[in-house]
Each structure stands twice: as C-alpha cells, then as structure tokens.
Amino acid sequence: MDTIIEIKGLTKDYEKGFWKKKKIRALDDLSLQVEGGQIFGFLGGNGAGKTTTLKLLMSLIFPTEGSAKILGAEIGDPAMHQKIGYCPESPYFYDYLKADELMVYFGRLFGMDKGSAEKRSAELLTRVGLEKKDWKRQLRKFSKGMLQRVGLAQSLINDPEIVFMDEPMSGLDPIGRRQVRELIAELREEGKTVFMSSHILTDIEALCDNVAILRKGRLVEEGNLAELLRSTAQDSGFEVSVGGIESSVFKEAIKGKIASEINVKPGGFSLNVANEQDVEAVLASLNKLGGRLIGVNPVRQSLEELFVREET
C-alpha cells in the first residue's frame, strides 16, 4: 500500500496570555508516514498533542513549522477534502438542526443532491446505531453519546478514503462501543484507512494495525502494534481459570509440580503458568479432583505496560 498520510516536522506552538505572549509547544517536530488500508492508532495520554495534530491535518489551525500531505495533496487543499472524513473530539453541531438535516446539509457541501444525501444519511445513522425516532429530533436535545454517533455518521457521508477520528469511542455506552468497533473494522474491510486517536487501550488493541505514541508533543514510539508488544513482552504465559473446587485443595494437589500463585476470584480462582506443559498439568490435576475449567487465556504484555513505560 502507498503512503497516504505524510507528516513532515509538524510543530505547533500555542500562544498563552495577552500581554506577555508565552509560547506552549503542543506538538514538536512530528514526522510520520501512514500507509493506506489500515487502522492507524494515534496514541498518547491527556495533553499529548493528539487533537492538535488532527486539527492541523484538517487545517483548522496552522502549523508553526512543518508540513503534511494527505493523499498526495498539501493539507488545506479543499479538493483533497472531498475524499476524507473527520470526526472531532466531543463533536458539536448546529443545535437548531435535526440529525438527518445535518447529514443532508453536510452531504450537500460535498456536492450531493438532496435525494442521495438523504439516502446516505439514513444508511449511516442506522449504521452508527442512532434510533430512528431520534433522526427527527433537534441536536440540542441530544446526549453526548448520541452526538458522538452523529459525529461518526457525518464523517462518512462522502464515503471517504481516509477517516480521521478523534477518540471515536468517547461518551459511548458498552453497546455503542461495540457497534463503533465493528464499524471501524468494517471500514478497513472496505479498504479504507482509519486514523484514530485514542487513549483507551482495549480499543486500540482490538483494532489497530500500526500505532504511533505521542508524549508531551513528541513522537516516542511508532510501528506495528503486535511487534511493539512483542518487543516489550517479558515473560508471557497463560492464565488458567478454574472453578468447582476449593483453592486450598487444589494448591495442595499441585504442590511441587507447578509453581504458581493462586488468585481467588468470584466463582473460583485462577493461576498463572509459564508454558503449555504446565497448562496440561493443571488440567490433569483438575480432572482428578473433579474441578471445572473456566478458561485458559494467553497472558500478553498489554499496551498499558507499553504506555506506562513511555510515561516513565
């Protein structure tokens, strides 16, 4: 796949104060290349500069230094905007419009006629899980999660090649999160590129192919997520969850055979083992004692640890 987002030395200073202008560097010399057809995670803690970068890419603010290209065109080229979508962080819309009116309005800014904009709007509002009864309600009466859904729907009105999403899951309930996760995964299936900022690690682990991690405006890590996790992994193993017998009985039975801590949990207990042989051994003891296997999960170095490491 070709590089479709190319960021070169992007830097942004915000000015603070009225008389004595103090400069705050929110983004420092960011260079990044993103290939098409993937979900790219743009990560960082609060205030790391994610939103700043996205606003720069959308030409809502202008860089102090550096430049960027999207789909081969300089950012700020309005023609290029025909092929991209953007869902801002905690989006806010014209509150005097109804959800479907907003969609049609944006569709028409892309040159769609009213009929096809209406059709596309109905498709997308369904897809983001906004109930039909809410389509004809004024946006001023929408909850945060409902606005977020409208934000996602409007970012897709033009069937864009690249969608930029600033924390797409924020404000959503569990069902909403799952729907949006599925939506984003589907976009990749359709061959689109999703550039999403986030600090919600489970979402990133579930979705992203490649990531870049920002810290205090600087790029600190970049690459394939699986590889990054592997390179930081220490001793991975398995977590075996067990039920139906007393933990003390089980502890006695495996004594000397498997070295493991036993963590008591509701409905049973779990133990961490180093390798597959140990899993087998646990299963064998379990059979003998008449316990019940709840599950076996590989223990992976989670993204959280990668994050924490970057922070220290």
Added chain:
Amino acid sequence: MTALNHVRVIASNTFREAVRDRVLYNLVVFMLLITGCAIFLGELTAGQESRTIVNIGLSAMLLFGVFIAIFVGVGLVSKEIEKKTLYTVFSKPVRRGEFIVGKYLGLCLTLLVNVAVMGLGVSIALLFVGGGSLSISIWGAIVLIFFELALITAVAVLFSSFSSPALSALLTFLIFVIGHFSSSLRDLAQNLGSNAAQWLFGAIYYLLPNFSHFEFVSHAAHGRVPSGSYLALALLYALAYIAVVIAVTALIFRRRNLK
C-alpha cells in the same frame, strides 16, 4: 461552480438558523406598532396620518433591521468558532471565504424577508388610512433601507472576525451612528480650521461608510420617489463597500487558528 454551490448551501442554512432562532419574531412587534399607529393616529388629518405612518414605520424598519444586523451579525462567525461547529464544516471541501460569503448572504436574505414583510405591513396600513399612492411610492425608500442594512451587516461580520462579540456590536453601532453624521462632521471640521481636525474628520468621512446615501425616509413621507440613477448609485456604493469589507473579512479569517 462548487464555490457557488457551497455559498448557496451555507446561505440557506444560515437563513434556516435565523428562522429557527426566532429572529423573524420581531415582525410581530413591528406589526403591533404599525397597527397601533394606524388606530391611534385617527385624530390627525388623513395626510398627516399617512406621513406619520411612513415616518414611524420606515424608521422602525431601519432600527429593527440594524438591531438584527448587529446582534446576529456579530455572532455569525464568532459563535461558530466558540461552539466549534466549524470543525466539521471545514473538514468538508469548503473554503473559509466561501463560508464567510455564505453566512453573510444568509443573514442578508433574512433581512430582506424581514424588510419585505415590514414594507407590506406599512403599505397595508397606508391603504387602511387612505394613503393609497404612498403605499406604492415608499418602496424606493425601503430598497434603500435594505442596502443600508446589508452594509451594516458586512461591517458587523468584519468586526466579529477579529474581536469579541460585545466589542464588535459596540463598534458596529458606533459606525452606524457616525455614518449618519459623517457629512456634518466634515462640515464641522472645515469650520474648525485646525489642520489635524480637518484631516481626521476628512479621513472618517472617506473611510467609514456614509449612510446619508440611503436616507430617504422623510422624502418618502412626502410622497417623493428616489430616481433610478439615485438608486443605482446607492446600490453601486453599497456593493463596492460590501465587497471590500467582506474581502477583508475573508482575508483575516483565512489564516485564523480556530480555537
């Protein structure tokens, strides 16, 4: 072509916003005022009564319009920056200049509807009190009022592109007042004799919009009609001034970092 389409779509949305934000409700107050005049001026002779209705009606039309032009105009762009509604607009293939022009024309359309409905109200009131010919002849003055409102709107939008809404409203109102007295100011300056004062008031006279080109209410009350060339010149003046002001606004707004 796409630019025109963007301007049209944004303008009609701005009009819809004004209607839904109940801007046109001022028409109710206006109609009550005119009806009140028509009823309570009954003691005057027919001619005086019509003249008073024209004077009060058209002056109120201008004032109500200025009120809308200023208070809606200064929020037109700044409110969208404040509420961040612009984020999703400028991620579409919309140029900043197109947005400014669209918003401006949308408010002008609102004012046009407002002025037209008010004009109809005054015309009907005139028919009611027997001022039949006036009900037609006042429309020249009404057109001039609309030109003036369009110009004030442009000034309000300009100020709001770089200063706070409150300050913009104040400055626009000052321009409105000074613009009605600028020729007197210049005359005053010439009598003062001081070079600096002459220069200052001269500069004000030439730089600020001169609204005396659009003052026709008292003539209209006497049944006079502006000539075609008078209207054409006023239109030309308004258009040229508006074009410059909106172009400057777009230039300022083009490089502005959105909050």
